Amino acid sequence: MELLTTVEMGEADRLAGARGAAGADLMESAGLAVADRVVAMLQGRPVTVVAGTGNNGGDGFVAARLLQSRGHAVRLLLVGDRGKLKGDAAAAAGRWQGPVEAATPERLGNTPGVIVDALFGAGLDRPVEGLPRAMIEAMNASGAPVVAVDLPSGINGTTGTVMGAAVEAVHTVTFFRLKPGHVLLPGRLHCGDLTVADIGIPADVLAEIKPRAFLNRPALWSGVFPVPKPEGHKYGRGHAVVVSGGLSFGGAARLAARGALRAGAGLATLATPREALAVQAAANLAIMVRPVDGAEELRGFLSDTRHNAMVLGPGGGVGAPMRAQVLAALASEAAVVLDADALTSFADSADDLFSAIGKRAGRAVILTPHSGEFDRLFKEIKKNLKVIGKLDQARAAARLSGAVVLFKGADTVVAAPDGRTSIADNAPPYLATAGAGDVLAGMIAGLLAQHMPAFEAASAAVWLHGEAAAAFGPGLISEDLPDALPAVYRRLFAALGAASPGPRKTL
Numbered sequence: 001m002e003l004l005t006t007v008e009m010g011e012a013d014r015l016a017g018a019r020g021a022a023g024a025d026l027m028e029s030a031g032l033a034v035a036d037r038v039v040a041m042l043q044g045r046p047v048t049v050v051a052g053t054g055n056n057g058g059d060g061f062v063a064a065r066l067l068q069s070r071g072h073a074v075r076l077l078l079v080g081d082r083g084k085l086k087g088d089a090a091a092a093a094g095r096w097q098g099p100v101e102a103a104t105p106e107r108l109g110n111t112p113g114v115i116v117d118a119l120f121g122a123g124l125d126r127p128v129e130g131l132p133r134a135m136i137e138a139m140n141a142s143g144a145p146v147v148a149v150d151l152p153s154g155i156n157g158t159t160g161t162v163m164g165a166a167v168e169a170v171h172t173v174t175f176f177r178l179k180p181g182h183v184l185l186p187g188r189l190h191c192g193d194l195t196v197a198d199i200g201i202p203a204d205v206l207a208e209i210k211p212r213a214f215l216n217r218p219a220l221w222s223g224v225f226p227v228p229k230p231e232g233h234k235y236g237r238g239h240a241v242v243v244s245g246g247l248s249f250g251g252a253a254r255l256a257a258r259g260a261l262r263a264g265a266g267l268a269t270l271a272t273p274r275e276a277l278a279v280q281a282a283a284n285l286a287i288m289v290r291p292v293d294g295a296e297e298l299r300g301f302l303s304d305t306r307h308n309a310m311v312l313g314p315g316g317g318v319g320a321p322m323r324a325q326v327l328a329a330l331a332s333e334a335a336v337v338l339d340a341d342a343l344t345s346f347a348d349s350a351d352d353l354f355s356a357i358g359k360r361a362g363r364a365v366i367l368t369p370h371s372g373e374f375d376r377l378f379k380e381i382k383k384n385l386k387v388i389g390k391l392d393q394a395r396a397a398a399r400l401s402g403a404v405v406l407f408k409g410a411d412t413v414v415a416a417p418d419g420r421t422s423i424a425d426n427a428p429p430y431l432a433t434a435g436a437g438d439v440l441a442g443m444i445a446g447l448l449a450q451h452m453p454a455f456e457a458a459s460a461a462v463w464l465h466g467e468a469a470a471a472f473g474p475g476l477i478s479e480d481l482p483d484a485l486p487a488v489y490r491r492l493f494a495a496l497g498a499a500s501p502g503p504r505k506t507l
């Protein structure tokens with residue numbers, strides 16, 4: 001499983017140092033990985049290394065020395081005083097035989113060949129300005145291909161945000177593990193292709209690192225994924241309920257219900273206001289339609305605990321009636337997904353929502369805001385300038401609300417109240433289409449109906465949603481998504497080595 005890390009990277013460094021796995025070896029390995037990647041791109045061109053005065057720069061000095069020793073023409077431009085280099089970086093600079101030129105945009109010129117960006121890496125901790133900024137802009141303006149060491153300079157390794165200005169790399173060579181900044185936007189777009197080099201951090205050091213941020217891949221949740229069992233029965237695969245709004249909102253709820261069924265729920269029901277009953281009944285075959293008006297009727301309906309997962313929000317309508325239905329749902333035994341209008345309706349009474357969640361004693365609740373809904377529901381977090389970037393915002397929202405928070409976007413982050421987060425990087429751009437979120441909400445409920453734990457169910461649904469869209473291709477509309485799932489399931493079950501739940505063997 002690819003683990004994301006920045007905080008852990010610092011721990012590795014300290015732990016590695018503490019265990020005598022000297023940083024110098026790590027720096028040699030890092031520089032070697034960079035040199036190997038650069039050589040693969042050179043085609044006879046010269047190399048210009050732009051080095052900072054920290055350990056990222058140290059990696060740059062090592063790469064410069066190794067490239068020169070292989071006969072390549074290498075220039076090294078240093079950004080900052082040589083006297084600022086210390087420890088392993090100073091030692092690496094000492095082993096560099098060539099001249100050290102004071103970096104200026106002019107010196108970079110317009111025939112730098114291949115540029116190695118060794119200015120800033122994991123140590124970037126404030127916006128870039130002055131000469132560092134000028135060099136970042138000069139590297140980008142040169143039009144030369146840039147290989148970034150560890151991170152494109154200017155990208156924050158933890159948040160993926162641009163700190164004033166950032167290098168546009170064609171390739172990034174990072175070490176030990178991906179960092180959130182490599183996967184979160186815009187960082188991911190600045191990295192270009194990614195190489196994760198093993199620089200030999202000792203296994204016992206790795207074992208002590210407790211990762212909390214994970215790349216959203218099947219390895220993260222496949223252990224608890226509900227693969228259909230031959231002896232299974234539809235009631236064993238749960239019953240997802242989608243609470244629908246009135247006549248003009250029915251489509252969103254239908255999309256969610258189809259998403260739940262395709263995700264594997266044994267049954268799905270649309271809880272529909274009487275005014276829309278005939279329309280919904282006519283529009284659905286596999287989805288049952290039940291008349292449910294208002295919170296009291298919903299409470300009664302949910303007293304049948306076979307209805308074990310539900311979605312409120314898609315096409316639900318905002319205001320007091322929606323809030324009353326959400327509170328009724330939260331008071332039930334069912335796992336609850338709150339999307340769209342169900343979130344917006346609590347924009348001015350978020351504490352009421354969070355206290356209702358708190359009373360559920362851990363029964364699954366998943367909130368699925370996009371950025372606008374996030375801003376409306378989590379105003380305090382957005383105002384807190386110390387909580388920056390999607391990862392920390394989602395973590396803070398999960399802690400505050402007590403729910404699993406699925407913060408949607410091209411880099412959807414799922415955060416659990418215990419701090420675990422997954423970051424998805426598989427959503428194709430055309431997934432941003434009307435109704436896609438409704439299907440996603442239903443898919444989550446479909447997995448919850450099959451008793452998947454909340455954090456893993458939300459992460460799996462995000463990954464499946466992206467894969468289904470990619471399988472279908474451009475031109476996708478949201479109603480294609482549920483029907484694109486079976487092909488993804490076949491691939492997933494094959495990869496899990498689970499016997500694809502084909503027809504029961506006839507005796």
Ligand SMILES: NC(=O)C1=CN([C@@H]2O[C@H](COP(=O)(O)OP(=O)(O)OC[C@H]3O[C@@H](n4cnc5c(N)ncnc54)[C@H](O)[C@@H]3O)[C@@H](O)[C@H]2O)[C@H](O)CC1
Nearest residue numbers: 013027030054055056120121122123124125126127128150
């Ligand atoms: N951790 C590991 O196992 C390994 C790390 N390696 C490399 O080390 C860098 C991180 O090095 P560090 O010295 O911590 O910081 P940087 O070199 O990224 O930054 C240099 C220095 O610059 C200062 N600084 C921060 N922001 C700014 C700014 N906006 N303007 C000016 N100066 C700034 C700050 O003081 C930094 O210390 C990591 O990325 C790897 O490349 C190893 O060599 C491999 C193993």
Ligand SMILES: [K+]
Nearest residue numbers: 117120149153
């Ligand atoms: K860099």
